[in-house]
Amino acid sequence: MSVRISTIFAAFCLLSPAAFAQDAPSDPQIAHIAYTAGVIDIEAANLAVKMSKNEDVVAFAKDMLRDHEAVNKQALDLVAKLKVTPEDNATSQSLTQAAAKERDALAKLDGAAFDKAYVENEIAYHKQVNGALETLLIPSAQNAELKDLLQTGLKLFQGHQQHAEHVATMLE
Amino acid sequence: MPMIMRTAMLGGVAMMLASLPAQAATMKVVIDKLVFTPAEISLAVGDTIEWVNRDVMEHTATVEGGFDVRIPAKKSASIVVKEAGTLDYYCRYHPNMRGRIVARAK
Numbered sequence A: 001m002s003v004r005i006s007t008i009f010a011a012f013c014l015l016s017p018a019a020f021a022q023d024a025p026s027d028p029q030i031a032h033i034a035y036t037a038g039v040i041d042i043e044a045a046n047l048a049v050k051m052s053k054n055e056d057v058v059a060f061a062k063d064m065l066r067d068h069e070a071v072n073k074q075a076l077d078l079v080a081k082l083k084v085t086p087e088d089n090a091t092s093q094s095l096t097q098a099a100a101k102e103r104d105a106l107a108k109l110d111g112a113a114f115d116k117a118y119v120e121n122e123i124a125y126h127k128q129v130n131g132a133l134e135t136l137l138i139p140s141a142q143n144a145e146l147k148d149l150l151q152t153g154l155k156l157f158q159g160h161q162q163h164a165e166h167v168a169t170m171l172e
Numbered sequence B: 001m002p003m004i005m006r007t008a009m010l011g012g013v014a015m016m017l018a019s020l021p022a023q024a025a026t027m028k029v030v031i032d033k034l035v036f037t038p039a040e041i042s043l044a045v046g047d048t049i050e051w052v053n054r055d056v057m058e059h060t061a062t063v064e065g066g067f068d069v070r071i072p073a074k075k076s077a078s079i080v081v082k083e084a085g086t087l088d089y090y091c092r093y094h095p096n097m098r099g100r101i102v103a104r105a106k
């Protein structure tokens, strides 16, 4: 870390009311993480639509595309309205890296093995995002409208998790 | 518009409403942020349920082995209640969304 950045960082911590919670992400970072989480699921769904021959799996993937595209558009509209510029951060980056790895692994599979791995991955992924929303992102969000959108996002991801669990039982 | 004319028109509307036969009601269920409100509605056979979707995503009102109504984003959809009884419904896309219909005989 350069001297300049560390100075700015220290100054920021002194000024910030969240000085005691240095791990808490800022609203611009939260917006970026939430948007990234949606993009990751859209990319996984695009892969499933391309690779899967299973009607239920393709229908589920299309549901994910439709919902996450709609919610991410809503998120972009909100940040524009709030004049918040989503800020890239270590959490977004590690999410994106992990997802790219997961997609590479999925792309090597086909048929029933692909379907099973995709749906299991969807369950695990939505669970993980729900955990992050509940324990970190929602409690850290400062802006009320952003918090509200995240709460709706949590209900959506919980719904998708249950939907994915249902699709998993159909694959058995 | 002259006041007298407006009053006459309002009177006409009131008369029309009064002359309608007692008829089936329409109950609205609003969907907002993935929640059906009210979560439970009571109505009579022959009444209509209208779901008004305020969300940016599509939902369904689905009864296992029964009706399956798609409610597109920012749109409404309705059904006429055919039978008396209690029906639990959910959204196929987001099964955490749940509602209940309690229908009494006419």
Ligand SMILES: [Cu+2]
Residues within 6 Å of the ligand: B034, B058, B059, B060, B091, B092, B093, B094, B097
């Ligand atoms: Cu739904």
